Amino acid sequence: MLNQVIVTADRMRAIESLMFAAGMPVAALMEKVAGLIARRLAEIYPIATYRRVGILVGSGHNGGDALVVARELWHRGREVRVYSPLAKHKPLTRVHRCYAQSLGIPFVDLEELKTCDLIVDGLFGFGLERNIQGELAGIIDKVNTWGIPILSIDLPSGIHTDTGAVMGVAIRATHTLCLGLWKRGLFAESTLSYVGQVERLDFDIPEFMVRQVLGDAHAEWRIDPKQIFRHSSQSSRGNPASSCLPIPRAITTHKYQVGHLLLIVGSQTYGGAALLASLGAKASGVGMLTIAVPNSLRLMVLAQVPDALIIGCPETDRGAIAQLPELDLHKYQAIACGCGLSLEAKAIVERVIKAPCPLVLDADGLTLLASLGIDRLKARSQATILTPHWGEFSRLFPELKLEDRLTAVQRAASQTGATILLKGARTAISFCDRLATSSLEMPEYQQTWVNPESTPALARGGSGDVLAGVIGGLLAQGMTGGNAAIAATVWHSQTAIWLAKQRTEMGVDPLILAQNLLSFLAHKTV
Numbered sequence: 106m107l108n109q110v111i112v113t114a115d116r117m118r119a120i121e122s123l124m125f126a127a128g129m130p131v132a133a134l135m136e137k138v139a140g141l142i143a144r145r146l147a148e149i150y151p152i153a154t155y156r157r158v159g160i161l162v163g164s165g166h167n168g169g170d171a172l173v174v175a176r177e178l179w180h181r182g183r184e185v186r187v188y189s190p191l192a193k194h195k196p197l198t199r200v201h202r203c204y205a206q207s208l209g210i211p212f213v214d215l216e217e218l219k220t221c222d223l224i225v226d227g228l229f230g231f232g233l234e235r236n237i238q239g240e241l242a243g244i245i246d247k248v249n250t251w252g253i254p255i256l257s258i259d260l261p262s263g264i265h266t267d268t269g270a271v272m273g274v275a276i277r278a279t280h281t282l283c284l285g286l287w288k289r290g291l292f293a294e295s296t297l298s299y300v301g302q303v304e305r306l307d308f309d310i311p312e313f314m315v316r317q318v319l320g321d322a323h324a325e326w327r328i329d330p331k332q333i334f335r336h337s338s339q340s341s342r343g344n345p346a347s348s349c350l351p352i353p354r355a356i357t358t359h360k361y362q363v364g365h366l367l368l369i370v371g372s373q374t375y376g377g378a379a380l381l382a383s384l385g386a387k388a389s390g391v392g393m394l395t396i397a398v399p400n401s402l403r404l405m406v407l408a409q410v411p412d413a414l415i416i417g418c419p420e421t422d423r424g425a426i427a428q429l430p431e432l433d434l435h436k437y438q439a440i441a442c443g444c445g446l447s448l449e450a451k452a453i454v455e456r457v458i459k460a461p462c463p464l465v466l467d468a469d470g471l472t473l474l475a476s477l478g479i480d481r482l483k484a485r486s487q488a489t490i491l492t493p494h495w496g497e498f499s500r501l502f503p504e505l506k507l508e509d510r511l512t513a514v515q516r517a518a519s520q521t522g523a524t525i526l527l528k529g530a531r532t533a534i535s536f537c538d539r540l541a542t543s544s545l546e547m548p549e550y551q552q553t554w555v556n557p558e559s560t561p562a563l564a565r566g567g568s569g570d571v572l573a574g575v576i577g578g579l580l581a582q583g584m585t586g587g588n589a590a591i592a593a594t595v596w597h598s599q600t601a602i603w604l605a606k607q608r609t610e611m612g613v614d615p616l617i618l619a620q621n622l623l624s625f626l627a628h629k630t631v
């Protein structure tokens with residue numbers, strides 16, 4: 106649980122206050138935390154390569170942490186230099202400063218850090234309150250130009266803890282060691298070019314204190330990708346409705362018990378999108394797959410997905426689906442609609458909104474929904490998942506486009522009752538249903554989850570079509586909207602990360618991605 110909650114500065118302060126009130130001395134906690142930082146630093150930046158370490162010290166406890174780290178590194182044989190530009194310090198920081206000076210650690214001018222092998226950034230942590238200006242801003246700008254690796258303590262100095270906004274200027278870290286609990290600002294996409302590699306240092310905050318402050322309905326969570334993949338020895342115990350993969354199958358099951366998904370996709374212009382969504386759905390292991398496409402795509406899709414039932418639909422002059430033939434929508438466990446549909450297929454979206462089963466709307470399906478009006482979703486009685494990127498999101502929820510992504514996705518989900526999956530480098534998913542991973546069971550309430558690991562290899566046309574197909578397939582097999590959205594997002598992005606290691610970020614085209622989803626899953630869960 107501690108590795109999954111996302112907190113604001115206020116919440117973090119309240120949790121620390123509980124620890125202090127219960128008897129943990131402030132100085133002891135700083136000693137403990139900074140000891141952990143120094144040990145992790147030694148693993149990431151070994152002394153043989155990073156002997157000379159420059160320490161940036163601010164006035165608060167982030168600076169105090171940095172001074173304890175300076176002292177520990179000094180005792181372990183590093184050449185440490187401290188730059189401490191501010192006149193006033195909090196009492197605990199001041200005493201660590203005096204002690205470091207008494208040991209003979211040099212306190213130097215900024216320019217003397219320029220020849221260091223590593224910089225430790227302890228200027229500001231979650232206490233940053235206002236924009237950084239004047240001399241301090243100049244210092245940060247200068248350090249950023251040196252090209253020396255920077256390890257930031259808690260957050261890169263200058264990043265707002267809650268919003269991730271750059272407060273005038275911010276350190277561009279190579280590595281950030283987030284202390285105790287994940288800070289909200291680290292998940293804003295705009296901070297990704299500042300934080301470098303991010304990891305959390307656990308300093309044994311008692312879980313009951315975290316629960317006491319956050320309550321039973323905490324809103325913001327970080328997905329732990331490891332929890333999505335089930336080890337093969339666990340499969341028989343699995344719960345098919347959780348977000349764990351692979352989905353367990355009863356030994357006596359038959360194809361109609363493993364879900365029937367209807368995909369409604371494609372147009373003459375966007376035939377590939379239909380295929381990519383189909384391949385994503387196929388990889389999900391769904392028992393039956395029916396694919397409705399414009400007549401002219403029928404044979405192409407059949408040749409590539411011979412196991413599917415293909416329904417050729419009458420088409421408009423420009424090759425969009427004009428209407429669905431008489432289909433009984435009751436017989437499907439889920440429908441996924443929209444990939445490559447084109448903007449001529451409004452009637453199709455109007456019809457599927459009324460379908461009596463869970464529904465995924467993606468791509469053109471979302472743009473058409475925006476033109477119909479988001480209120481149309483009020484008619485739905487079953488789960489709905491909308492999978493917009495930011496452009497589509499802004500069309501659907503124009504009044505939310507000034508909000509930060511986490512707030513925006515949360516509001517959109519509570520307004521509509523749908524699961525909203527806002528795509529991007531840090532996909533955010535908000536929903537109100539029961540979530541279950543391998544070690545966490547969450548009750549039903551409005552919650553927002555962020556996918557913390559992905560790769561820009563996915564930034565190419567068609568990646569999203571694969572994702573929509575996977576979500577549809579998981580929904581049809583009985584996952585709830587929230588579970589399906591989380592499982593599919595993690596599976597999709599982790600497969601891309603795995604492929605990018607083998608093929609570079611240039612080599613993860615959507616076809617390769619769809620074809621490798623299952624190899625990745627097998628590799629992950631052996």
Ligand SMILES: NC(=O)C1=CN([C@@H]2O[C@H](COP(=O)(O)OP(=O)(O)OC[C@H]3O[C@@H](n4cnc5c(N)ncnc54)[C@H](O)[C@@H]3O)[C@@H](O)[C@H]2O)[C@@H](O)CC1
Pocket residue numbers: 121131132134135138139163164165166167168170195228229230231232233234235236237238241258259260284
């Ligand atoms: N209490 C503890 O012993 C622990 C503290 N921790 C560390 O303490 C940090 C938080 O410490 P603080 O609350 O002291 O906050 P910071 O160290 O982040 O800085 C706050 C200080 O900076 C000043 N300040 C804020 N914005 C400024 C600006 N724009 N320009 C100039 N000065 C500005 C404030 O007036 C205050 O003096 C965490 O990020 C973490 O590094 C953690 O190690 C956990 C344990």
Ligand SMILES: Nc1ncnc2c1ncn2[C@@H]1O[C@H](COP(=O)(O)OP(=O)(O)O)[C@@H](O)[C@H]1O
Pocket residue numbers: 468494528529530531532559560561562563564565566567568569570571572
């Ligand atoms: N920079 C990035 N880092 C990580 N993932 C990304 C990045 N850019 C895009 N993605 C992912 O790639 C997919 C793109 O989907 P989408 O924008 O719908 O494209 P398309 O409609 O062409 O398939 C989404 O899953 C998104 O989260």
Ligand SMILES: [K+]
Pocket residue numbers: 167226227228229230257258259260261262
């Ligand atoms: K910092």
